[in-house]
Amino acid sequence: MGTPGDEALAPLWLDLSGRRVTLVGGGPVAARRARTFLADGARVLVISPELDEDLSALVGQGLVRWVEREYRGPGDLDGAWLVHAATGNLDVDLAVADDADDLQKFCIVASRAVLGSAAVAARTSADTPTGRVQVAVHGGGDPRRSVAVRDAVARLLCTGGADLSPRRDASPSRHVA
Numbered sequence: 001m002g003t004p005g006d007e008a009l010a011p012l013w014l015d016l017s018g019r020r021v022t023l024v025g026g027g028p029v030a031a032r033r034a035r036t037f038l039a040d041g042a043r044v045l046v047i048s049p050e051l052d053e054d055l056s057a058l059v060g061q062g063l064v065r066w067v068e069r070e071y072r073g074p075g076d077l078d079g080a081w082l083v084h085a086a087t088g089n090l091d092v093d094l095a096v097a098d099d100a101d102d103l104q105k106f107c108i109v110a111s112r113a114v115l116g117s118a119a120v121a122a123r124t125s126a127d128t129p130t131g132r133v134q135v136a137v138h139g140g141g142d143p144r145r146s147v148a149v150r151d152a153v154a155r156l157l158c159t160g161g162a163d164l165s166p167r168r169d170a171s172p173s174r175h176v177a
Contacts, residue, residue: 009119009138017041020079024071024096025086029110031055033084034064047076074099086110113141122146126157130165133157
């Protein structure tokens, strides 16, 4: 479990459309990530004894499913393609990460990224003169640095400072349920 260093991180784009992401924790970090995963098309399940206002609103709108209790172990991760631990309690977050690792599921640990098997990149979409591109940046475990680099790259792309001419035809994405 965990990554020995940034060099061990493999950048990937994940198709979460219709796939479950299990969030353990109900605070503002979980709410922010839930919104991101929903925008990615994921089905979001939250396990937490309580929710912050934003996450509660998502549940009230029927966008997120909520299991109102503490994390109980590996069975809580059944059906998840991706796991996110954001409880604010390092012991619980580590238990979630350990269980996810045992089940061969990627896990993001919000409080200490190096303890998880996945990390969230700072990302954006940019409308460039030659079409839309997406940019994702990992700043070595420093979220503010990631955002600064992401924003600088997005500015460069949007101003036409890089040759972004299409190199080949885009092929349709495939979705496996």
